[in-house]
Structures are given as C-alpha cells and as structure tokens.
Amino acid sequence: MAKQHRALRTRQELIRSAAEVFDHVGFADSSINAISSRAGMSTGAVHFHFGNKRALGNAVELAAAQSLLHITGRIPLRHPAPLQHLVDTSHSLARCLLDDPVLRAGFRLGTDATWQSDGDLWEQWQDWVHMMLTVARDQGSLAPEVGVEDAVYAITAVVAGFEVRARRDAEWCSRQGVNRFWRLLLPRLASERVARSLVPEGTVTPVWRLAGHTPALGR
Amino acid sequence: MAKQHRALRTRQELIRSAAEVFDHVGFADSSINAISSRAGMSTGAVHFHFGNKRALGNAVELAAAQSLLHITGRIPLRHPAPLQHLVDTSHSLARCLLDDPVLRAGFRLGTDATWQSDGDLWEQWQDWVHMMLTVARDQGSLAPEVGVEDAVYAITAVVAGFEVRARRDAEWCSRQGVNRFWRLLLPRLASERVARSLVPEGTVTPVWRLAGHTPALGR
Numbered sequence: 001m002a003k004q005h006r007a008l009r010t011r012q013e014l015i016r017s018a019a020e021v022f023d024h025v026g027f028a029d030s031s032i033n034a035i036s037s038r039a040g041m042s043t044g045a046v047h048f049h050f051g052n053k054r055a056l057g058n059a060v061e062l063a064a065a066q067s068l069l070h071i072t073g074r075i076p077l078r079h080p081a082p083l084q085h086l087v088d089t090s091h092s093l094a095r096c097l098l099d100d101p102v103l104r105a106g107f108r109l110g111t112d113a114t115w116q117s118d119g120d121l122w123e124q125w126q127d128w129v130h131m132m133l134t135v136a137r138d139q140g141s142l143a144p145e146v147g148v149e150d151a152v153y154a155i156t157a158v159v160a161g162f163e164v165r166a167r168r169d170a171e172w173c174s175r176q177g178v179n180r181f182w183r184l185l186l187p188r189l190a191s192e193r194v195a196r197s198l199v200p201e202g203t204v205t206p207v208w209r210l211a212g213h214t215p216a217l218g219r
Numbered sequence: 220m221a222k223q224h225r226a227l228r229t230r231q232e233l234i235r236s237a238a239e240v241f242d243h244v245g246f247a248d249s250s251i252n253a254i255s256s257r258a259g260m261s262t263g264a265v266h267f268h269f270g271n272k273r274a275l276g277n278a279v280e281l282a283a284a285q286s287l288l289h290i291t292g293r294i295p296l297r298h299p300a301p302l303q304h305l306v307d308t309s310h311s312l313a314r315c316l317l318d319d320p321v322l323r324a325g326f327r328l329g330t331d332a333t334w335q336s337d338g339d340l341w342e343q344w345q346d347w348v349h350m351m352l353t354v355a356r357d358q359g360s361l362a363p364e365v366g367v368e369d370a371v372y373a374i375t376a377v378v379a380g381f382e383v384r385a386r387r388d389a390e391w392c393s394r395q396g397v398n399r400f401w402r403l404l405l406p407r408l409a410s411e412r413v414a415r416s417l418v419p420e421g422t423v424t425p426v427w428r429l430a431g432h433t434p435a436l437g438r
Contacts, residue, residue, distance in 0.1 A: 026332035029247045111386055113245035113327075120387055150403040153396060160383040161376030167330055168339055177372065184369040188407035 011049050013039045015063050018056045019105035027057060028114035057109060061119055064106020068124055071096055071103075075131045082136040083190055084198055086129065087182050090159055091202040093125070094173040097163050107163060126156040141194045151189060175201060230268050232258045234282050237275045238324035246276060247333035276328060280338055283325020287343055290315055290322075294350045301355040302409055303417055305348065306401050309378055310421040312344070313392040316382050326382060345375040360413045370408060394420055 017039035021030045032053055036043045050056045071092050079085055096103050109115045110122060130152045136142045142151075158181055165172040182200035190198055236258035240249040251272055255262045269275045290311050298304055315322050328334045329341060349371045355361045361370075377400055384391035401419035409417055 022332075024332060026245055026247055028245055029333050108332075111330075111383055113241075113243060113331075114248050122384060123387075145406075146403065147399075150399040153391075153399040154377060154403050157377045157380030157384060157391065157400070158373060159380065161378065161380030164330055164379040164383055165341060165376060168342070172372075172376065180366075180369040180372040181376070184365065184373050184407065185404070187364075188403065 007049070010041070010045060011059070014041065014046060014049060014056065015059050016102055018053075019060050019064075019102040022057070022060065022105045022109065022112075023101055026114055027053075027109060027112050032056075057115060060102060061106050061109055061117060061121075064103045064109075064121060065119060065124060067096065067100060067103045067106070068093070068121055072125070072128045075128065075135070077135065079132075079135055079139075081141070081194070081197070082132055082139060083141050083186070083194060084203055086132045086136070086155070087186070087198065087200060088202045089128075089132075090155070090182075091175060091178050093159060094162055094166075094178045095175070098166065098170055098173045104163075122156065122160055125159065126152060129155050141191055143189060143191050146189055154185070178202075226268070229260070229264060230278070233260065233265060233268060233275065234278050235321055237272075238279050238283075238321040241276070241279065241324045241328065241331075242320055245333055246272075246328060246331050251275075276334060279321060280325050280328055280336060280340075283322045283328075283340060284338060284343060286315065286319060286322045286325070287312070287340055291344070291347045294347065294354070296354065298351075298354055298358075300360070300413070300416070301351055301358060302360050302405070302413060303422055305351045305355070305374070306405070306417065306419060307421045308347075308351075309374070309401075310394060310397050312378060313381055313385075313397045314394070317385065317389055317392045323382075341375065341379055344378065345371060348374050360410055362408060362410050365408055373404070397421075 014035065018030070018035045021035045021038060025034075030053065032043050032046045035053075035056065036046050039045075046053075046056065050059060072089055076082075076085070097107065098104075107121045110117050110120050130148070133142065133148045133151055133155075137148055142148070162172045162177060162181075166177075171177050179201040182198075186198050186200055187195060233254065237249065237254045240254045240257060244253075249272065251262050251265045254272075254275065255265050258264075265272075265275065269278060291308055295301075295304070316326065317323075326340045329336050329339050349367070352361065352367045352370055352374075356367055361367070381391045381396060381400075385396075390396050398420040401417075405417050405419055406414060
C-alpha cells in the first residue's frame with residue numbers, strides 16, 4: 001500500500017512539474033529532462049510512469065478536466081440561486097486558472113498549436129454554463145428577453161478571454177476583474193425578481209479555499 | 220524600382236508564409252526550411268531578408284499591428300454613432316482574425332509560450348475600445364449607470380475569447396457569433412436615446428471587403 005501511495009504521489013508530482021514546464025515554454029519545447037529535474041527526479045521516472053511526453057500531456061489534460069469538474073460540481077437540477085451559483089463558479093474558475101498550474105496547463109494545451117488534443121476544457125465549461133442558464137431560465141431567474149444561447153456564448157468567451165489576458169496581467173482573472181464583467185452583465189441577464197439579490201463579486205467561500213481540495217493533483 | 224518592388228513582395232510573401240507556419244505548429248516548432256519552402260523559396264531568402272526566425276517573428280507582429288490599426292482606424296474624437304462604430308469594428312476584427320493569417324499569427328504570438336514579445340495586440344485593441352467608449356460616454360450614447368472600465372474589460376476579453384474558441388470552431392468569430400454578444404450586451408450598454416438605432420450584426424461594409432485592402436501583407 002505504501003508503495004502504491006508513493007507511485008501515485010510520484011505521478012502527481014510529475015504531472016504538476018510537466019504542467020509548469022508546458023506553461024513556461026509550450027508543449028513542443030518542453031523536454032522530459034526539464035520536467036523530471038523540476039520534480040527532482042530522473043528522466044527514468046518519467047519513462048517508467050508515463051512512457052513519453054505525449055502520455056504526460058494526456059495526464060495533465062485529464063487531471064485538469066477533473067479539477068474543472070470539481071470546480072463546477074454536478075449540475076443541480078434545482079438550485080435556489082442558479083445565477084449566483086454561475087457567478088460564484090466563474091470566480092472560482094478564474095481564481096484556479098491563476099493558482100493551479102495543472103488546470104491552467106490543461107486549458108492552454110487545448111489552444112497550443114504544438115499539441116493535438118481530443119478534449120477541450122472550454123467546451124466542458126461551455127456545456128456547464130449552458131446547463132446552469134437553462135436551470136435559471138426554467139426557474140424564472142433569467143430576464144425573459146435574454147436568449148440563453150447568446151448568454152452562453154458571451155460567458156464562455158469572456159472567461160476564455162480573461163485567461164488569455166491574464167497571461168500578461170493576472171488582474172484579469174482576479175476577483176476585481178471578474179467582478180467587472182458581472183457588474184456589467186447581471187442587470188441585463190437577471191429577471192426583476194432576482195436582480196437585486198445578486199452579488200457580482202461572488203458570495204461563497206470559493207472551492208479553491210475549501211480544505212481538502214488539491215486541484216493541482218487532480219483528485 | 221522594379222528590384223525594390225520585388226524585394227518588398229518577397230518579404231511580404233515570407234511574412235505570410237511564416238504566419239501560416241507559426242499558426243500551424245507554434246513559433247518553436249517552425250523551421251526556416253518549412254517557412255521558405257511554403258513560400259516557394261530557398262532558406263537563403265529568409266536569411267537574406269530577415270536574418271533569423273526571431274526577426275521574421277518580429278516582422279509578423281509588426282505587420283499584424285499595422286493591420287489592426289487599419290481595421291480600427293484612427294480614433295474619431297467626434298463620431299455620429301460611436302457605439303455602432305465599435306460594434307462594426309469588432310465584427311471586422313473577428314472576421315479578419317478568421318481570414319488574415321498574419322493578423323491571427325500576430326495575436327497568437329502574444330500568447331505563445333515559446334515567443335517573448337514586447338508588443339501586445341490585445342492591449343492595442345483594448346486601448347482603442349477604451350477610447351471609443353470614452354467618446355460614446357462624452358456624447359451621451361452610453362447608459363449613465365454603466366462603468367466605462369467594466370465595459371472595456373468585457374469587450375476586450377470577449378473578443379480575445381472568440382479568437383481562442385475559433386481555433387476549434389470558426390463559428391465563434393463569424394458574424395452570427397459576434398452578433399450574439401452584442402445582442403446580449405447592447406441593451407445594457409446603450410443610453411435610451413441611441414438604443415433603438417443600434418444594429419448588433421453590424422451596419423457597414425466591413426473593412427476586409429473594401430477593395431484595395433490586403434491585410435495579410437501588412438501594408
């Protein structure tokens with residue numbers, strides 16, 4: 001058991017190290033040597049646990065997809081405040097894009113020209129936004145004249161844009177940055193019934209602060 | 220003169236070819252050999268006209284910055300319809316991001332981990348959006364309760380997000396895709412006086428259709 005635990009830990013450390021190296025120099029320029037030595041291991045450890053760099057890239061993407069799933073949570077078919085939940089979750093996602101190198105690398109691999117990916121984390125995010133807005137519509141939280149598809153497009157794109165801009169200036173993914181967007185959009189998006197109760201800067205302890213969540217390790 | 224013209228043309232063809240290769244495999248994996256043979260030239264032509272790959276990258280970025288300047292145009296301090304001009308220009312930019320490999324490569328180099336850039340085309344776009352919204356505010360076209368900074372953030376980020384998503388699905392940068400965003404945002408952004416006159420799908424012949432504009436060549 002101790003041996004299995006050690007192997008799992010080694011894998012997780014290599015995934016994190018790979019994510020950081022991909023992040024700095026892109027997939028193409030990342031050498032197995034740079035990845036293993038960043039984790040304080042030999043190149044043999046990479047070959048033993050993953051085989052090659054591509055398999056390591058796949059492992060990073062999978063861990064990132066699991067982190068995203070953890071951030072969004074399952075779709076609540078009934079939720080007392082679906083729009084607020086969407087706002088809060090977008091704050092969590094933006095924050096984790098800053099703090100979690102594995103999540104960030106997963107999203108960036110999807111737009112790295114030197115990486116051919118099957119998955120697409122932005123699509124996973126888009127699907128979740130779509131479901132949440134559908135729940136909001138069904139519960140009368142959405143302004144009747146707003147098109148769900150239009151809102152899905154805008155909310156998906158704007159978070160992707162924050163990630164792109166945050167590569168230059170982390171402010172874009174900060175609470176203040178995301179708050180700007182919701183402050184602008186919520187009065188348009190929300191029905192009269194719920195508009196006054198919404199908090200654009202978010203309401204709950206974000207998922208990345210909850211004890212026991214280690215997004216970088218893809219649990 | 221004919222010789223100078225030929226040299227200019229060769230440079231432009233190499234810039235376009237480099238942009239296409241950067242786009243496909245990223246800066247790091249782009250070889251001078253792939254770039255020159257795509258343009259139907261020898262590697263010697265690249266060395267003669269640019270010296271090295273980095274100089275070619277700089278030339279791509281400069282040509283893209285010029286194209287962006289051409290798309291946005293100069294800031295009109297007085298404009299009869301500043302918000303509509305912003306909408307129309309965002310359509311042009313999105314369209315050119317699809318059609319013009321040099322413009323696209325310029326924006327993408329700015330987020331390529333294997334490229335260290337001084338410039339940043341998204342910042343150039345952001346500054347232009349900021350100026351246009353300031354003009355709109357001064358002329359009473361902006362809803363009084365909307366914060367200019369909030370709108371600058373959202374509009375900059377959403378177009379950056381469209382570019383990211385369009386790498387997977389061109390629909391995001393299409394007229395229909397950009398229209399979705401403006402259909403959602405304009406009723407919130409515009410003052411009552413101008414709201415009814417705005418056309419989210421754009422009004423003018425986009426710049427990329429005007430005869431004589433060859434954005435890819437960075438003129």
